[in-house]
Amino acid sequence: MKKSKISPAVIRRLPKYYRALTELSEIRISRISSKQLGKLTGFNPSQIRQDLNSFGGFGQQGYGYNVKNLKENMERILNIFTNKSMVLIGVGNLGKAILQYAEFSENGFHVRAAFDRDPNKIGTKIDGVRVRDIDDLAEYLKENKTDIAILTIHKDVAQRYATICTDHGVRGIWNFAPKKLKVPEEVIVENVWLNESLYTLSYFLEDEWEDETESEEKE
Amino acid sequence: MKKSKISPAVIRRLPKYYRALTELSEIRISRISSKQLGKLTGFNPSQIRQDLNSFGGFGQQGYGYNVKNLKENMERILNIFTNKSMVLIGVGNLGKAILQYAEFSENGFHVRAAFDRDPNKIGTKIDGVRVRDIDDLAEYLKENKTDIAILTIHKDVAQRYATICTDHGVRGIWNFAPKKLKVPEEVIVENVWLNESLYTLSYFLEDEWEDETESEEKE
Numbered sequence: 223m224k225k226s227k228i229s230p231a232v233i234r235r236l237p238k239y240y241r242a243l244t245e246l247s248e249i250r251i252s253r254i255s256s257k258q259l260g261k262l263t264g265f266n267p268s269q270i271r272q273d274l275n276s277f278g279g280f281g282q283q284g285y286g287y288n289v290k291n292l293k294e295n296m297e298r299i300l301n302i303f304t305n306k307s308m309v310l311i312g313v314g315n316l317g318k319a320i321l322q323y324a325e326f327s328e329n330g331f332h333v334r335a336a337f338d339r340d341p342n343k344i345g346t347k348i349d350g351v352r353v354r355d356i357d358d359l360a361e362y363l364k365e366n367k368t369d370i371a372i373l374t375i376h377k378d379v380a381q382r383y384a385t386i387c388t389d390h391g392v393r394g395i396w397n398f399a400p401k402k403l404k405v406p407e408e409v410i411v412e413n414v415w416l417n418e419s420l421y422t423l424s425y426f427l428e429d430e431w432e433d434e435t436e437s438e439e440k441e
Numbered sequence: 442m443k444k445s446k447i448s449p450a451v452i453r454r455l456p457k458y459y460r461a462l463t464e465l466s467e468i469r470i471s472r473i474s475s476k477q478l479g480k481l482t483g484f485n486p487s488q489i490r491q492d493l494n495s496f497g498g499f500g501q502q503g504y505g506y507n508v509k510n511l512k513e514n515m516e517r518i519l520n521i522f523t524n525k526s527m528v529l530i531g532v533g534n535l536g537k538a539i540l541q542y543a544e545f546s547e548n549g550f551h552v553r554a555a556f557d558r559d560p561n562k563i564g565t566k567i568d569g570v571r572v573r574d575i576d577d578l579a580e581y582l583k584e585n586k587t588d589i590a591i592l593t594i595h596k597d598v599a600q601r602y603a604t605i606c607t608d609h610g611v612r613g614i615w616n617f618a619p620k621k622l623k624v625p626e627e628v629i630v631e632n633v634w635l636n637e638s639l640y641t642l643s644y645f646l647e648d649e650w651e652d653e654t655e656s657e658e659k660e
Contacts, residue, residue, distance in 0.1 A: 231450050233644050237637035262621075301643040316538035325619065331643070369646060370639075394642045400544065402481075412642035414635065418456035419547050420589075423613045423631035424550070425452050426518040427588060436536050 232273050236300060238263045243293040244402070246384055255286035303330040304334075306370045309392075311383050312375030313338040313353050315396055320372060333372070337379045337383075359383065363390035370394040377401035451492045457482045457488070457517060462512040474505035520547040526587045527613075531594030532557040532572050535617055539591060540568045552591070554581055556602075578602065582609035589613040596620035603630075646656050 242262040246254060256267040256274075263270070274280050276288075280295055281287045287375050297303055310317050321333060337356040338344060344355050354362065363386070371387040372393060373380050378397035387395065388409050395411045397403055403411050461481040475486040475493075477481060479497045480491070493506075494497050499514055500506045516522055529536050532555050540552060556575040557563060563574050573581065580604070590606040592614060593600050599618035606614065609627050616622055622630050 231639055233576070235525055235636070236644065237634075237640040239635070240640065241634070249637070299644065300640040301646055302640065303644075306646070307645065314521070314538065315534045315541065319533065319535035319538055320635070322534065323635060326639055329636075331639060337469065339467065361633060370642065374626065394646050396639055398640055410645040412638050413639050415456075416539070417548075419631050419633050420545055420550060420615055421456040421519040422452055423589065423615055423629055424523075424525065425455065425518065426629040427522065427525070427613050428520045 228276055228372055232276060233270075234294060235263070235265060235273055238265070239248065239273075240293065240296040240300060240302070243289055245295060246289045251289055253286050253288055256281065256290075259287070304371055306331045308333045308367065308370040308396075309359070309362070309387075310336040310351070310366050310372040310374060311356065311359065311387075312373065312399075313340070313343050314374060317372075317374035318348055320374060320398075321351055331370070334366060334368070337362075356383070360386050360390060363366055363387065363392065368392050370396055372396045372398070373403075374398045417434075442644050446595055447495055451495060452481070453482060454517060457484070458492075459512065459515040459519060459521070460546075462508055463530075465508045466512055470508055472505050472507055473511075474481060475500065478506070486583060525550045525589055526585065526653065527552045527589040527591055527615075528581070528606075529555040529570070529591040530557075530575065530578065530606075531618075532559070532562050532567065533593060536591075536593035537567055537594060539617075540570055550589070553585060553587070556581075576600070579605050580608060580610065582606065587611050589615055591620075592618050593617045594618055 239259065240429060242259060245262070255320050256270045260267040271281065274292075277295070277299060280292050287405055310321060310332055310333050313321075317336065317338075327333065333351050334347065336351050336353045337359050338353050339356045343353045346353050368387075368391065371384070371392045371394070373384060375383060378398065378400045380401040384395055384397070384403045384405060388405050393409055395403065395405065395409065397411055397413045400415050400417070402413075405411055458478065461478060464481070469641055473491045478489050479486040490500065492603075493511070496514070496518060501509050527550055529540060529552050532540075536555065536557075546552065554580050555567065555570050555572045558570055558575045562572045565572050587610065590603070590605060590611045590613070592603060593629050596618040599616065599620045600622055603614055603616070603622045603624060607624050612626065612628055614622065615626065616632045619634050619636070621632075624630055628642060
């Protein structure tokens, strides 16, 4: 199965399966059915089986899934524990929050350097990560192979620093700046635009909506 | 069309259409084809047509979509500009970053109060929002109708404050704490677990993966 053939919707569910499997292995559950995994993740059991089948299965009829084995397969598929080097660009509140988010560094995603233009921040350390002058970004990337750049800077300068990153071998951009980036075809951009999840939440909040649409459909 | 019948995957695409439409209307583009909308959002044109059809269409064969009209419909569907009251719980770096995220307040989502337990923060203002003692949360919610609670506190206390919120009429929780919350059935939780988007990005980064799976499939 080629990566490109698997739909993004499936891929977005994998980290949720991984989270559930991690929780299960923490409480020493050794096997689980797709039905139980459905309860934990909120997805339909048949969808879960179908998703996992697209990576080769991992389950057995009448037995379910071996938690440890499935978790390890998710780790392999998601490249967890493969020691990715990251840089963080923009040490504002969001940047600091991400630097302090311990979970992903425990899983092999390491922020090796942070960059900002504020002289008061340059030279300080946040959670063990040194803040450097953003003007030294290109030079740093030349000398230090970096897999992922985390963009937590203002949207007006996001493209400029994204380009510096991709020009220097960065292959993945975790973009928190509300700006659609232009990158070379081989570069992966994952946008985290917080508004979008708020609007998704908001969608469900209006009770009156249902009737309105029904009356429109009659037109 | 009942809300419950529309798949979450469709709903997650709506804010992305809305973003594209907002950008288009800013540069005064008045109509757009599903193909063009596909280029802007990265989705398949036929999927876009199908998504929009599930809300009643909005487009015309051979004409495409009227940007202003479609944007207004997205606003109605996503309850944008309906003046939602929000509270933010946990004024750490992430909480501060969210308070400073202007875009959603311009779109009718207003953070009316923030809560923390740190005496140094209580009584201060961040972007015009007063920080209150977290012990006063229940009392505040009794007196101030609140639609959405933003949870940016430690996962170990997230459930406790989520329960206080839902006990006092909060119908939506925008949860940044990496903790699955138990809430009454009528309450909507939107989890923003940053790790998940990093793992999604990471999925695409390993070139060697494709061959490995192909050889496994032969077993």
